[in-house]
Amino acid sequence: MTTPALLPLSGRRIPTLSPGAASFPHHRATLRLSEKFILLLILSAFITLCFGAFFFLPDNSKHKRFDLGLEDVLIPHIEAPKGAKHPGGQVVIHGQGGHDEHRHREEEESLRDKIRVDHERALQEAKEKLRKSRDELRAEIQTEKSKVVEDLKKKKEVPKPLPPVPMPKVVGVNDGDPVEPDVKEKRDKIREMMKHAWDSYRQYGWGHNELKPLAKKGHSTNIFGNSQMGATIVDALDSLYMMGLHDEFKDGQEWIEQNLDFSVNAEVSVFEVNIRFTGGLLAAYYLSGQEVFKVKAVQLAEKLLPAFNTPTGIPWAMVNLKSGVGRNWGWASAGSSILAEFGTLHMEFVHLTYLTGNPAYYQKVMHIRKLLAKMDRPNGLYPNYLNPRTGRWGQHHTSVGGLGDSFYEYLLKAWLMSDKTDTEARKTYDDAIEAIERHLIRKSNGGLTFIGEWKNGHLERKMGHLTCFAGGMFALGADGSPDDKAGHYLQLGAEIAHTCHESYDRTVLKLGPEAFKFDSGLEAVAVRQNEKYYILRPEVIETYWYMWRFTHDPKYRQWGWEAAQAIDKYCRVSGGFSGVKDVYSSNPTYDDVQQSFFLAETLKYLYLLFSSDDLMPLESWVFNTEAHPLPVLHLTDFSEGICIFQTESD
Numbered sequence: 001m002t003t004p005a006l007l008p009l010s011g012r013r014i015p016t017l018s019p020g021a022a023s024f025p026h027h028r029a030t031l032r033l034s035e036k037f038i039l040l041l042i043l044s045a046f047i048t049l050c051f052g053a054f055f056f057l058p059d060n061s062k063h064k065r066f067d068l069g070l071e072d073v074l075i076p077h078i079e080a081p082k083g084a085k086h087p088g089g090q091v092v093i094h095g096q097g098g099h100d101e102h103r104h105r106e107e108e109e110s111l112r113d114k115i116r117v118d119h120e121r122a123l124q125e126a127k128e129k130l131r132k133s134r135d136e137l138r139a140e141i142q143t144e145k146s147k148v149v150e151d152l153k154k155k156k157e158v159p160k161p162l163p164p165v166p167m168p169k170v171v172g173v174n175d176g177d178p179v180e181p182d183v184k185e186k187r188d189k190i191r192e193m194m195k196h197a198w199d200s201y202r203q204y205g206w207g208h209n210e211l212k213p214l215a216k217k218g219h220s221t222n223i224f225g226n227s228q229m230g231a232t233i234v235d236a237l238d239s240l241y242m243m244g245l246h247d248e249f250k251d252g253q254e255w256i257e258q259n260l261d262f263s264v265n266a267e268v269s270v271f272e273v274n275i276r277f278t279g280g281l282l283a284a285y286y287l288s289g290q291e292v293f294k295v296k297a298v299q300l301a302e303k304l305l306p307a308f309n310t311p312t313g314i315p316w317a318m319v320n321l322k323s324g325v326g327r328n329w330g331w332a333s334a335g336s337s338i339l340a341e342f343g344t345l346h347m348e349f350v351h352l353t354y355l356t357g358n359p360a361y362y363q364k365v366m367h368i369r370k371l372l373a374k375m376d377r378p379n380g381l382y383p384n385y386l387n388p389r390t391g392r393w394g395q396h397h398t399s400v401g402g403l404g405d406s407f408y409e410y411l412l413k414a415w416l417m418s419d420k421t422d423t424e425a426r427k428t429y430d431d432a433i434e435a436i437e438r439h440l441i442r443k444s445n446g447g448l449t450f451i452g453e454w455k456n457g458h459l460e461r462k463m464g465h466l467t468c469f470a471g472g473m474f475a476l477g478a479d480g481s482p483d484d485k486a487g488h489y490l491q492l493g494a495e496i497a498h499t500c501h502e503s504y505d506r507t508v509l510k511l512g513p514e515a516f517k518f519d520s521g522l523e524a525v526a527v528r529q530n531e532k533y534y535i536l537r538p539e540v541i542e543t544y545w546y547m548w549r550f551t552h553d554p555k556y557r558q559w560g561w562e563a564a565q566a567i568d569k570y571c572r573v574s575g576g577f578s579g580v581k582d583v584y585s586s587n588p589t590y591d592d593v594q595q596s597f598f599l600a601e602t603l604k605y606l607y608l609l610f611s612s613d614d615l616m617p618l619e620s621w622v623f624n625t626e627a628h629p630l631p632v633l634h635l636t637d638f639s640e641g642i643c644i645f646q647t648e649s650d
């Protein structure tokens, strides 16, 4: 049976005669290639020899040469005196007797010398090539080939110019100095922590997605595929900017300019890359005004669009940035996409349409919204799983924590970001929250308000660290809530903040566990070993900050400071900050990961908590779910996939 064998160098296929002779065609092809190469070299040496010989002929050859009328080309310094004409009306080249004759000879002599030297060098190079082994020659050819491919790639990557659009009004992006000296001191401490996290990453993990602060090397997880896209750099940029760490910001910008490339063969999470990279780049653009961030955000967004090529338009969870092939997580119910993932694209995509003038981004996310609006919701709740092929719900699990959380957050923030004109988003948020309150929010025996998880008609009395962001969300959505319930939602936010603080306070390290229960006499404590870890997450501190902004109750700053001190004491190591595996153990072990969201969110929210309110005012900025601030855009019409922006530019 003949089987085709792919030849690595020529790229041609030659059939092998038998499996036993499988290596033969490869060998033969290699020989043929080398022979061709050697012949080429000999031929070029021969041509050089002939060309050289032409100049080595006796002197009389020169007359013939001049007779060809080439002298003013070959010896350009010969000039005709002004006005001298040949009888035939042409410019005459007058010789200058013996002196000119001598100069001619010298010129020709030096020309001949140069040709001789070139000729010898060519021969020498040919000899060296012949001495080289086949492998060396192959490596050389390969290097040349790669260089050509690289050059072509660079040529192709000339960024497309984007249409100029007015820069939205950008206010309160720096300063925020607190008046009170003790608050200032705390803020300085947070800034120092940011510097330690950044400097460590800069030293040990630069260009990798994240850092292993104990092993002191780069780290990555499957959400970034096998890429090395500097997630920490992109995620940290706006925090650096707000904190006035401008040298570090510039360093990050330079890396992005020179290295950030999204044409890589990596299968990434659409959600994670969108909230961290698109969000991070857009925020860096709006804060600094540097075009490069906008250009990179758009390049990335183009790579994410193929994820929407599903029968329903509900995007895949993952997409290969190079091939555009998408798929879902293997663990998700019945091949489903995840509510918190496909429902957390709106803010970034609206901004992409604004900046590019391309309605596709806006249309994609509005299509998701419309599709969800048409679907039945069990008890008014949104299940976490939706199949992108059939358009049907997967398991009926509902959560305000993992798998559900930021879907609700983005409904509220879509309304805020549109300058409160997107009332459809607000109504959808209000209805969803009402159902959540009815079915998921309860008070424990000890009087702690918690948000449980709905699983097939049953309430699991467990709350995740991730769910703690909801305190801030309720407070943020209080203003504008229906039936004059603003006070109620602010109160609900305060109760969630209190419960989450308890989950921290009831541990040995004063850091919160990943999940905690309200069952069988348990109140806000983790039971299972694999729920006792703290991985530098921001949600509890995020809620403290929103509550502080809306109430100015000093307890939120106090709670934030407790958390900051605990992080500095138990998570800080010489190579950065690490998560800990058990917050109930006085002798904690580390997970050896410095998450990029620690720089993007945890430290940013802490810094904002100890700043005055004029830093990033909430009337002008809306924070995406990774704490990247995006400016409010006044949307006036968003019917039929068209949106009209009215912005007050600077």
Ligand code: DMJ
Residues within 6 Å of the ligand: 406, 466, 537, 538, 539, 597, 601, 625, 626
């Ligand atoms: C962040 O990446 C985002 O906040 C996301 O919405 C969920 N949680 C992580 C941090 O815990």
